[in-house]
Amino acid sequence: MKKLVLYGVVMGLLFLSLEILNFKTLVRQVSMEVYGALVGVIFLVFGLWLGVTMVQKRQSTPLNVKPPETNLSEREYDVLQLMADGKSNKEIAEQLFVSLNTIKTHTSNIFSKLDVQRRTQAVQKARKLEIL
Amino acid sequence: MKKLVLYGVVMGLLFLSLEILNFKTLVRQVSMEVYGALVGVIFLVFGLWLGVTMVQKRQSTPLNVKPPETNLSEREYDVLQLMADGKSNKEIAEQLFVSLNTIKTHTSNIFSKLDVQRRTQAVQKARKLEIL
DNA sequence: AATAAAATCACCCGAAAGTATGAATGAAAG
DNA sequence: CTTTCATTCATACTTTCGGGTGATTTTATT
Numbered sequence: 264m265k266k267l268v269l270y271g272v273v274m275g276l277l278f279l280s281l282e283i284l285n286f287k288t289l290v291r292q293v294s295m296e297v298y299g300a301l302v303g304v305i306f307l308v309f310g311l312w313l314g315v316t317m318v319q320k321r322q323s324t325p326l327n328v329k330p331p332e333t334n335l336s337e338r339e340y341d342v343l344q345l346m347a348d349g350k351s352n353k354e355i356a357e358q359l360f361v362s363l364n365t366i367k368t369h370t371s372n373i374f375s376k377l378d379v380q381r382r383t384q385a386v387q388k389a390r391k392l393e394i395l
Numbered sequence: 396m397k398k399l400v401l402y403g404v405v406m407g408l409l410f411l412s413l414e415i416l417n418f419k420t421l422v423r424q425v426s427m428e429v430y431g432a433l434v435g436v437i438f439l440v441f442g443l444w445l446g447v448t449m450v451q452k453r454q455s456t457p458l459n460v461k462p463p464e465t466n467l468s469e470r471e472y473d474v475l476q477l478m479a480d481g482k483s484n485k486e487i488a489e490q491l492f493v494s495l496n497t498i499k500t501h502t503s504n505i506f507s508k509l510d511v512q513r514r515t516q517a518v519q520k521a522r523k524l525e526i527l
Numbered sequence: 528a529a530t531a532a533a534a535t536c537a538c539c540c541g542a543a544a545g546t547a548t549g550a551a552t553g554a555a556a557g
Numbered sequence: 558c559t560t561t562c563a564t565t566c567a568t569a570c571t572t573t574c575g576g577g578t579g580a581t582t583t584t585a586t587t
Contacts, residue, residue: 349517351543352544383518384481387480388481469533496538499576500536501534506575530585539578555562557558
């Protein structure tokens with residue numbers, strides 16, 4: 264909801280800045296074609312970003328095929344797998360397209376649910392519990 | 396070598412202090428039996444400590460039964476096993492009766508030899524290489 | 528005895544991991 | 558339409574890891 268409003272505002276700002284650029288300097292220095300191209304590119308990029316952002320949400324990289332019979336959520340299971348693969352939190356974050364803090368939260372929850380303190384213990388226990 | 400000298404020096408100091416205690420005050424305040432007992436206890440403790448220390452050295456907690464066919468040393472293999480068990484460096488150090496820094500050195504060497512950067516990667520690779 | 532390898536320990540420093548707390552959002556279920 | 562849960566993210570803080578370097582001491586080998 265609020266995200267859409269934010270998008271609207273950004274759009275507005277884009278238009279505004281374009282207007283300013285247009286009537287002040289640009290139009291007297293470059294041709295109308297260049298100006299149009301610029302506008303096109305900018306809005307193309309913005310549209311791309313918007314589209315990717317919205318689609319990427321809630322599609323949530325489906326890493327696992329078989330959901331485990333544990334109290335771990337899907338996402339936590341994803342993280343656990345990458346963790347067992349020797350990936351660092353940063354690498355996991357990059358691979359799943361989320362922030363480092365998010366991964367930290369996930370790992371914390373994983374540790375709680377598996378009742379361990381460290382990632383090495385987590386993978387060890389997960390292996391023993393047959394969920395890997 | 397030097398450790399033995401140190402032991403000798405400690406022994407000497409013990410004798411010296413005992414002599415001082417002996418002829419100055421103790422002998423006129425407590426009975427000869429008590430004095431003898433005291434000396435006995437002190438030397439017993441010292442002997443115990445010395446024995447334990449020397450035996451404990453180079454007997455090197457025999458954790459592994461089958462030496463792996465890798466370039467890892469015995470000690471490194473010990474550390475690797477505990478590492479795979481989810482132990483922290485501190486815990487490993489305590490279990491092997493060595494300092495934390497020593498374990499750090501071992502882990503560094505393990506990482507080098509296994510060509511990895513993290514402990515999770517180390518256990519993963521070790522598992523793949525059949526050395527765990 | 529000399530040399531080499533293994534094991535021990537120390538110090539520093541930056542990066543990574545982990546803990547705690549709070550919060551916003553979307554999805555699902557009641 | 559709330560309530561619940563999963564997911565996302567942030568900030569702040571503490572602890573642990575890992576890299577680099579250098580050193581001493583054992584143990585083994587020649």
